[in-house]
Amino acid sequence: MSQILILYSTTDGHTRSICERLRSIAEAAGHKVTLADITENETIDPAPYDKVVIGASIRYGKHNPKVTAYIKRHRATLEQRPSALFSVNLVARKPGKDTPEGNPYFRRYLRRLPWKPQHLAVFAGRLDYPSYSSLDRWLIRMIMFVTGGPTDPKAVVEFTDWKKVEDLGRLIASM
The missing domain is CATH 3.40.50.360 (Flavodoxin domain)
Structure with missing residues (x-):
């Protein structure tokens, strides 16, 4: 052990x-x-x-x-x-x-x-838009948009x- x-x-x-x-x-x-x-x-x-x-x-x-x-x-x-x-x-x-x-x-x-x-x-x-602050949600959505990821602000996606x-x-x- x-x-x-x-x-x-x-x-x-x-x-x-x-x-x-x-x-x-x-x-x-x-x-x-x-x-x-x-x-x-x-x-x-x-x-x-x-x-x-x-x-x-x-x-x-x-x-x-x-x-x-x-x-x-x-x-x-x-x-x-x-x-x-x-x-x-x-x-x-x-x-x-x-x-x-x-x-x-x-x-x-x-x-x-x-x-x-x-x-x-x-x-x-794990992507969890609802738990992010407004600023983080906005920034991460922009990053996801550019990189082809999920952008629905209600999305929770475990990768x-x-x-x-x-x-x-x-x-x-x-x-």
């Missing part, structure tokens, strides 16, 4: 949902999992854990800077354990953009990171491939 730390940064809660699914898979495999919001637990020490997973959402092309700060602060520890990093974004709804190699935002983010996790993943997120999430969960459990 391993001690696994799963940290996340979420904008609208969907990255947390993905992490909860990862946790359930790892726990079903007999591991003990700590799940924490990295933006609220910036001081959590990864050293006591056998494996570390970090998931971060993207809004307007950017990951939360607190994720990068955490990674830089704990780089030495992160490099000493099995690890995974994943990104959640709406660009990943398109074929070819749903992989670490094909997702332009994730590729750019990885180039800036000093840490090189062993496993990488990209998941399409996440949960099988891919479960595959990562099994991989984490076996690291």
